[in-house]
Amino acid sequence: MDKRQAILAAAFTEFAARGYAQTGVDEVAAAAGVAKATVYNHFGDKETLLREAVAASAERATAKNLAAVERLVDTGGDLRPVLEDVGLxxxxCHCDEDSWALRRLLYAEHALLPDLLEIVQVGAAERVQRALADRLARLALAGRLRLTDPDAAVEQLTALLTGPLEARARWGTRRLPSKEMREVAAAAVDTFLHVYGA
Amino acid sequence: MDKRQAILAAAFTEFAARGYAQTGVDEVAAAAGVAKATVYNHFGDKETLLREAVAASAERATAKNLAAVERLVDTGGDLRPVLEDVGLxxxxCHCDEDSWALRRLLYAEHALLPDLLEIVQVGAAERVQRALADRLARLALAGRLRLTDPDAAVEQLTALLTGPLEARARWGTRRLPSKEMREVAAAAVDTFLHVYGA
DNA sequence: AGAAATCTAGACTCACGAGTCTAAAAACAT
DNA sequence: ATGTTTTTAGACTCGTGAGTCTAGATTTCT
Known part of the structure; x- marks a missing residue:
């Protein structure tokens, strides 16, 4: 049933906007256009609701990230534009409203859900890192990059891509113009290629 | 009176450990070895208590960061070890238990205190960035670095230093061995000098 | 259509925690 | 010493929100 989806979506939005503790189940139900009892029918209690909402959101975010990484292929031409595209x-993905909300929730409620944080961290972030490392390794093998440790390279590349966003977007408070996103991506790729370019 | 300090310290610790909403004023008072009424005498209400505790913690963290930046001086010798020292x-500072707790609280309670986030962000993070940019500009002027935009350089340097920590420390969940810290600092400085070294 | 399941509105219980109050006990001041 | 201020323990009020329950409406399946 798509009531379930509506509830999950509303729960994520509301929890993200006002915080888990500050949001009543009544409000989630109202936002989903559903009776409170229905929420309890589907999820049993508030904590389960949060877990499922977070898990669903993490799944979506991971898929988007992986789709971006997929585009990192050796076209034979200059690597820079490809890297810049993927980087952007x-x-x-990192600047997506839901993405910020997800990180905020995980950060915020890690006292309540230490396990969830770990699951998402390992199941989502590491999966993306691994996929990216695979691609870099492949490019290195083809002689397009000069690196020995793909994991170290990925670590720095993602740091260069996402690190500057924290400050610029004020931890998700400020909406980042796409011009700035391009700047950050270009600067990151430039530095990356300085060090690892063939 | 040092009761006040004890309350602030206890408040920060407790709020950080279990979250603002999940922590009762009673518990804070107990942890500070003080009666609940005393807490209300000093701070009026729970929200003010949180604000002051966060502000005090942010002040401490900023001071530590600035002290680190102060050490970035031109000794005349090789720049690398100096940068590695400062970087480490x-x-x-970033891996300090209180530092993680502070960021978690700000992230978590930004729904409740959007202004605090902004104040800390601007008053602490940007202050450190500016101080670091000043030092880099000075080194560039002395011909020890090759860069035109100190702000851009600082952005990337801090990204390289702190970015990898998020994943490695599992957002403050895992305690990072000092060996790893040295690795991260060394790698960051290495990449930084590749691009900006004279 | 008719039976079975699900959904709805809203009243209800109940635990918990913020903030107040009181009367006594420290701590402090001069 | 004595008056003043602060602190203390603990009882108390009161709002809020999680979770339950009920009786009726709506949907779904056959």
Whole structure:
């Protein structure tokens, strides 16, 4: 049933906007256009609701990130534009409203859900890192990059891509113009290629 | 009176450990070894207590960061070890238990205190960035670095220093061995000098 | 259509925690 | 010493929100 989806979506939005503790189940139900009892029918209690909402959101975010990484292929031409494209997409993923909200929730409620944080961290972030490392390794093998440790390279590339966003977007408070996103991506790729370019 | 300090310290610790909403004023008072009424005498209400506790913690963290930046001076010798020293200190600041707790609280309670986030962000993070940019500009002027935009350089340097920590420390969940901290600092400085070294 | 399941509105219980109050006990001041 | 201020323990009020329950409406399946 798509009531379930509506509830999950509303729960995520509301929890993200006002915080888990500050949001009543009544409000989630209202936002989903559903009776409170229906929420309890589907999820049993408030904590389960949060877990499922977070898990669903993390799944969506991971998929988007992986889709961006998929585009990192050796076209035979200059690597820079390809890297910049992928970099920009990863930056956009990171700046997505839901993405900020997800990180905020995980950060915020890690006292309540230490396990969820770990699951998402390992199941989502590490999965993306691994996929990206695979691609870099492949490019290195083809002689397009000069690196020995793909994991170290990925670590720095993602740091260069996402690090500057924290400050610029004020931890998700400020909406980042796409011009700035392109700047960050370009600067990151430039530095990356300085060090790892063939 | 040092009761006040005890309350602030206890408040920060407790709020950080279990979250603002999940922590009762009673518990804070107990942890501070003080009666609940005393807490209300000093701070009026729970929200003010949180604000002051966060502000005090942010002040401490900023001071530590600035002290690290102060050490970035031109000794005349090789720049690398100096940068590595400063970098390591900044990494240590970032990995400090209280530092993680502060960021978690700000992230978590930004729904409740959007203004605090902004104040800390501007008053602390930007202050450190500016101080660091000043030092880099000075080194560039002395011909020890090759850069035109100190702000851009600082942005990337701090990204390289702190970015990898998020994943490695699992957002403050995992305690980072000092060996890893040195690795991260060294790698960051290495990449930084590749691009901006004279 | 008719039976079975699900959904709805809203009243209800109940625990918990913020903030107040009181009367006594420290701590402090001069 | 004595008056003043602060602190203390603990009882108390009161709002809020999680979760339950009920009786009726709506949907779904056959």
């Amino acid at each position: 997409r990863l930056v956009q | 200190r900044l990494v240590q």
